[in-house]
Amino acid sequence: MQRIALRTRLRAGAEEIYDEVHSVIPAELDADMRSAGVRSWTIWRDGRDLFHYVEVDDYAAMQERLKDSAANQAWQARINRLLEGDFDPRNTGLRVIWTMDAPDGLV
Template sequence: MQRIALHTRLKAGCEEEYDREHAVIPAELEAEMRALGVHCWRIWRDGRELFHYVEVEDYAILQAKLRDSPANQAWQARMNRFLDGDFDPGNGGLHQVWEM
């Protein structure tokens, strides 16, 4: 299993609306992500900064399969309107520097 950390940033003033919109994801998308090996996906927000933690069997396979998913495309269109810049899920995530 892989553990991936991601970082995204919200547009100014979108924090509260993002929290409300992202409180529940569509059941179809959640089922699809679980079927593709996602065990956990957590998001923390510090102001406009979003930090994602993902536990998944294979992140590259997950991203390849979700790219053509109608449920994921609809969700990304809905969420990307809040983001400052493009979310690049294929970048492999944040570089881990240290662990205890």
């Protein structure tokens, strides 16, 4: 499993719309993401800055599989209009500098 961190930024004034759109994602997108190996995806927002944490079997394989997903294409079109610059699917995530893993059995 891979743990990937991503950073994106919202256009000014898009904060409420972004939060509303993400309150529930389409069931088809959820199913496509899970079948592409996504185990978990969490997004935090600080003002206009977004931080994504993804747990996925293989991030590159997930990107390849989702590029042909109609549900993902529709979602990206909807979300990218809210972002400063489109989300680049070739983004490999933030570089890990340091981590303190939880002791066995603790989360």
